[in-house]
Amino acid sequence: MQPTHTTPDRGRAALGPALALIHSGAAPTRSVLTGALGVTRATAGAITGELQALRLITVDARPAGGTRGRPSHRLGVDPAGPVVLAAQIHADGFTVAVAGLGGVLHAHRDHPLPDRATPERVLHAVVAEAARVIAAEPRRCVGFGLAVPTPVALPERIAVAAMYLDWPSGTPIGRLLEDEVEAAGLGIPVDLANDANLAALAEHRHGAGRGARHLLYVTSGHRGVGGALVVDGRLHTGSGGLALEVGQVVVDPNGRRCPCGNRGCLDVEADPPALLAAAGREDDPSRPLFDQTAEVLAAAAAGDRQARAGVEHVTDRLGLGIAGVINILNPDRVVLGAFHSALLAADQDRLPRVVQERSYWGRSGCIPIVPACLPRSELAGAAELAWAPVLADPLAVLAR
Amino acid sequence: MQPTHTTPDRGRAALGPALALIHSGAAPTRSVLTGALGVTRATAGAITGELQALRLITVDARPAGGTRGRPSHRLGVDPAGPVVLAAQIHADGFTVAVAGLGGVLHAHRDHPLPDRATPERVLHAVVAEAARVIAAEPRRCVGFGLAVPTPVALPERIAVAAMYLDWPSGTPIGRLLEDEVEAAGLGIPVDLANDANLAALAEHRHGAGRGARHLLYVTSGHRGVGGALVVDGRLHTGSGGLALEVGQVVVDPNGRRCPCGNRGCLDVEADPPALLAAAGREDDPSRPLFDQTAEVLAAAAAGDRQARAGVEHVTDRLGLGIAGVINILNPDRVVLGAFHSALLAADQDRLPRVVQERSYWGRSGCIPIVPACLPRSELAGAAELAWAPVLADPLAVLAR
DNA sequence: CTGGTTTGTTTATTTGGGGCACAAAGTCAG
């Protein structure tokens, strides 16, 4: 017999949204919070009081100055409040960091991957390191988020087609992580997601995408092109978690072969190796791709004609791909990370022009294309993932 | 002096969501409503009682039968309750209909466009007809929605690049409509939007897209390809209202010229004239395109080799375009309207196969591609638009 | 018929949040 079909007491429902606004910097004062939540000043005061009692935020009574009337108190995250663990697995190793609210990365350390880097061994190493960090951390740790360099299929969180790691496609990476966390006895909620998706999330909350309603994020680290889309402030993962495989957008049907089977995907037409090839250079496997592309960009800036042509070629391809997405989604901002950010810096005008020419009626001329601005956006995104339960319902997480 | 920075009393907040659930058929009983809203049975009972008192819904105590326990009462929309006006402007004229809740089109009549069909004259004729219908309608009319065959740029609701009508791009069609409604003294809230977008909305609420979280809708009436996307149950219009110009997706860079300036847009590669051309037939301007494409499809079904090749060619092009969108958005269903629906019917297997081949890892093999099923989806969508304020806050609209 | 199960309704109670008044803390004009 079910007692009387009810839901557990959620307490103050606006607590989470209020914390999210302060966390993202969108509500620096109680007054702004009042307007953003659509409540009275009295309620906003009660909410901030509660958040303060939870040691999540601080209220600074020093005058903010400027306008007329009584100055607002400044709202900020509490540096002594709870923290989360953020981790990232990448091609060369993994990183574990402690992160506070407000997008603050307190400390992070890089570690090499274990030998024979199977999913189990890597996750075991990550969780072991996480346990060490938690043990050494005086503040309370309330979550753990992990960024992985493979697409993650929902709802089972299965890694598919890892590009750098030799992980078999179909690895149930979500369950493996939870098993490791359970075995280590961490006792905190855990989640993981694709690194490019998380980078987009972080840029939207704290970086170059702040305030954008719909955001397109495109990036490339080593090989392939990743991206993500934020719709109405939320990461759009699609029905299967595999949305925005922007790398699969075809920009040249007669272009280079792509591992996915098609020809001329953005994946192979606008990543670092594509720039090397377009500039007529060989990929030297013994050196980091990043250094080699930096050389090409520098040469182009110095006037090297072939390098310049290569930059323009790849920029045009990228522009075509972005224009295609813009035609479909009409975001209000485009943020470029890593390699593409450098590409934009090398020629400020060309990419916006190409995008404008190739998107319907040139309306995208008004869509700003800006470089990412967070130093470790994937890690910051993993922190966002870890904070998600707290932002959804602070009481439920902190009450334990 | 602002009194105390407050928001107006909204009464029962769950009233709107509850009505929306009943309206879309997602909550056929109080019990389901209880679960969907996350409230107790007592609250759900109070809410349905209030909606019943507003004459918006009916409660039918007849047994629904089947399972154990006390049978639920059936919830349904009240046929005698308020109605809205739905109108559509199309190439040959305009249509005005009366619509009830639940996606019911009560009656609709077609009218020719006035001579010299300027925006002002057409809107004047539509509103005049609407006023006549309202005057003859015994039930209370609480809204007016209009579907127009041009993209509508937000937030000013400006028509851009009309394809069939000779309307100048940049026409402030939203303001013109409001002026006409005001001049006619209708005294009801009014809104308008692009017809393909509204068709997608209607299919999602009441048609082939019911229950889908993310829905891609692609259609073509006469010339060009339209579409829309429903994300998390809401129409995605992008930041400027011009999202999902799916017609601008390039499927063949060496293809036919498109009015937009590009080559090989879906707009000119997968619309009715494209099929005629691919089947080696001349477009006879004196006959409706629909009849001509129907002939090609019939010929293909009868074994005409050239017609068959044309159908396959256009199907492949359409599949390429859909696959591109799927790679970016990963919807969980694709609905095809009008011409594309007929194209799918002509060859059930080919389109899904092409989409599967051309989208990443063939994962779209699981994404159903189904024909639209509403007879007048644009009109039904206009009704949805008119209902929107009521579904958002029934009391605010009906209290007057 | 009896017991079990689910649904609808009534009543009492809790509580989140609005309305209001007032105090506080600044700016601005003279």
Added chain:
DNA sequence: CTGACTTTGTGCCCCAAATAAACAAACCAG
């Protein structure tokens, strides 16, 4: 410097919406 004005923070009262609990109703299965 002073007083008017503006905006913010807070305490108190009250209401209304939702929960909880108990009960009644309606059906099925033995």
